[in-house]
Amino acid sequence: MNIVVCVKHATDENELQNDELGKPRLNPAARKMATFDHNAVEAAVRIRDSKGGSITIVTLGDDDCKKTVKEALAMGGDRGLVILSNFNFDALMTSYYLAKAIQKIGDLDLILCSEGSSDTYVGFLGPMLAEWMNLPFIGYARDIEIREHTVKCEEQLEDRIETVTANLPAVISVVSEINEPRYTTLLQIIQASKKPIEEITLDSLKAPDFPYSQVEVIDVNAETMNRKRIIYEGSPEATVKMLIAALDSEAIMT
Amino acid sequence: MTTILAYSEKENLAGEIFIAAQELATQLGGEAALVQLDEAKPSVKVSGKIILLKANTPLSNNPELATTAITELAKKSDVKVILFGTTRFGRQLAAQTAVRMRLPALSDAKELKIEHGKLSGTRTVYGGKFSARICAPLPCIATVQSGSYQSDTGTSSSSVENIVVNVPQARAMHLETKHTSKGSANLSSARIIVSVGRGFKTKEDLAMAENLAKNMGAMIGCSRPLASDLGWLSEDQHIGLTGIHVHPKLYVAIGISGQLQHTAGIKNSKIIVAINNNKQAPIFQIADYGIIGDLYQVVPELTKLITSTPTSK
Numbered sequence: 001m002n003i004v005v006c007v008k009h010a011t012d013e014n015e016l017q018n019d020e021l022g023k024p025r026l027n028p029a030a031r032k033m034a035t036f037d038h039n040a041v042e043a044a045v046r047i048r049d050s051k052g053g054s055i056t057i058v059t060l061g062d063d064d065c066k067k068t069v070k071e072a073l074a075m076g077g078d079r080g081l082v083i084l085s086n087f088n089f090d091a092l093m094t095s096y097y098l099a100k101a102i103q104k105i106g107d108l109d110l111i112l113c114s115e116g117s118s119d120t121y122v123g124f125l126g127p128m129l130a131e132w133m134n135l136p137f138i139g140y141a142r143d144i145e146i147r148e149h150t151v152k153c154e155e156q157l158e159d160r161i162e163t164v165t166a167n168l169p170a171v172i173s174v175v176s177e178i179n180e181p182r183y184t185t186l187l188q189i190i191q192a193s194k195k196p197i198e199e200i201t202l203d204s205l206k207a208p209d210f211p212y213s214q215v216e217v218i219d220v221n222a223e224t225m226n227r228k229r230i231i232y233e234g235s236p237e238a239t240v241k242m243l244i245a246a247l248d249s250e251a252i253m254t
Numbered sequence: 255m256t257t258i259l260a261y262s263e264k265e266n267l268a269g270e271i272f273i274a275a276q277e278l279a280t281q282l283g284g285e286a287a288l289v290q291l292d293e294a295k296p297s298v299k300v301s302g303k304i305i306l307l308k309a310n311t312p313l314s315n316n317p318e319l320a321t322t323a324i325t326e327l328a329k330k331s332d333v334k335v336i337l338f339g340t341t342r343f344g345r346q347l348a349a350q351t352a353v354r355m356r357l358p359a360l361s362d363a364k365e366l367k368i369e370h371g372k373l374s375g376t377r378t379v380y381g382g383k384f385s386a387r388i389c390a391p392l393p394c395i396a397t398v399q400s401g402s403y404q405s406d407t408g409t410s411s412s413s414v415e416n417i418v419v420n421v422p423q424a425r426a427m428h429l430e431t432k433h434t435s436k437g438s439a440n441l442s443s444a445r446i447i448v449s450v451g452r453g454f455k456t457k458e459d460l461a462m463a464e465n466l467a468k469n470m471g472a473m474i475g476c477s478r479p480l481a482s483d484l485g486w487l488s489e490d491q492h493i494g495l496t497g498i499h500v501h502p503k504l505y506v507a508i509g510i511s512g513q514l515q516h517t518a519g520i521k522n523s524k525i526i527v528a529i530n531n532n533k534q535a536p537i538f539q540i541a542d543y544g545i546i547g548d549l550y551q552v553v554p555e556l557t558k559l560i561t562s563t564p565t566s567k
Contacts, residue, residue, distance in 0.1 A: 124349035131353035136425035159435035214358035
């Protein structure tokens with residue numbers, strides 16, 4: 001089983017603050033592996049450990065994104081592949097370059113990613129990768145069953161579970177309930193630093209059909225949440241009475 | 255000429271995005287059409303054109319085949335924008351259509367507009383802390399969040415055009431569909447939502463919240479763990495970043511700590527009420543009214559009193 005996991009070195013949304021104009025302080029905001037990517041790496045490690053093979057962690061980003069690759073290697077990845085870029089692209093262009101880089105690895109059975117990154121949550125990467133590579137796509141998998149030359153998954157959709165099967169190689173995106181990602185030990189982190197990380201340039205992947213990044217971010221502003229924050233503390237009887245009086249004054253129940 | 259196509263497998267969302275499509279069509283001086291797959295859905299009533307796509311195999315349960323059918327249709331006409339409802343299924347259609355047609359795609363947009371020949375919209379980023387205005391040149395694709403538009407009530411008549419498409423064998427085969435929804439949960443249009451979180455110790459205890467919801471005329475929602483990890487409620491009741499975005503008049507969060515993952519989906523609520531025993535819970539930071547207390551005492555008390563409040567009738 002040769003597996004690729006696509007990860008994103010994402011802005012840590014929990015740490016991100018805004019400046020006095022309401023703009024995000026992206027520089028130098030803390031970045032880390034996107035939350036749900038841990039589930040994709042964990043799924044890969046479990047499959048590799050039971051079926052053998054190797055795991056390549058692939059990402060696109062600047063030099064700092066190697067931190068996320070190293071974390072994935074500490075979790076159990078075997079090698080890293082970084083497409084170096086100082087620019088952020090839209091999903092169409094990002095997925096194009098990731099697909100081209102993955103195709104260069106060759107001899108693959110499985111390409112995993114998460115349902116979406118925790119910072120921007122666009123959620124297009126998996127299906128776009130599959131289209132560029134002309135491979136089957138299974139999305140929002142909460143269970144992956146590897147068979148001889150096929151894979152069978154349960155897709156967790158909003159109101160239903162779809163059981164889907166496809167020939168390998170296939171692209172699969174996972175939801176967080178598929179597993180509980182492992183924590184890495186100091187030893188694993190030290191060992192990970194010895195694992196190889198290859199760097200490639202965008203230009204080395206460009207083919208005549210490459211798409212331009214056309215989705216543009218015009219403006220980003222802090223969400224203003226002008227909430228009243230009236231908090232009642234005391235006996236259930238007293239606090240509930242106060243709450244109901246407040247809701248009455250808002251005429252919310254009418 | 256049809257310039258805007260809209261498709262969602264969810265009936266209420268289909269009505270909503272058709273309104274969005276018509277607004278854009280008016281701006282562009284064209285016509286909007288709602289795409290349906292396999293069979294006409296009589297419950298979806300729109301005042302306008304419906305294009306019904308059929309093939310010799312079902313399209314609507316396989317995103318790959320649905321993508322092929324919609325892409326074939328879009329290629330034949332001079333389409334400027336293709337809208338999909340924001341669902342897990344819809345995101346996949348949008349992403350695959352984008353690659354096949356080499357078109358830019360906006361994800362989970364609201365407030366769509368044509369500006370300077372581009373489609374612009376706003377979307378939530380960084381766990382709901384920020385809102386981004388994004389755009390892409392035409393032609394392009396967008397997934398549209400539910401709750402962004404009023405649903406079309408279909409007051410005037412619609413015309414249906416039938417088109418038969420050829421689709422190849424799908425790469426991924428759908429074997430079985432298991433419906434997990436407990437009813438027709440349509441939280442995105444709910445007026446009042448009672449939402450439950452990890453503070454509930456057992457599934458049986460949710461009956462307290464259900465009683466409260468009944469007395470308030472509310473629908474039940476939940477944070478991610480209750481749907482995904484515990485399976486106490488269905489995934490279409492999961493409110494948050496990766497679930498449904500809601501905008502009720504009143505949102506009552508019970509035993510929900512208020513992580514960004516959850517609050518990203520509730521910030522458009524008019525009034526937020528939080529009930530939590532932890533004074534430090536972040537939910538109180540974004541609540542209008544909060545009760546610090548044991549939900550096992552507060553919820554029954556609230557259930558009892560809210561029925562006897564005249565305005566709640």
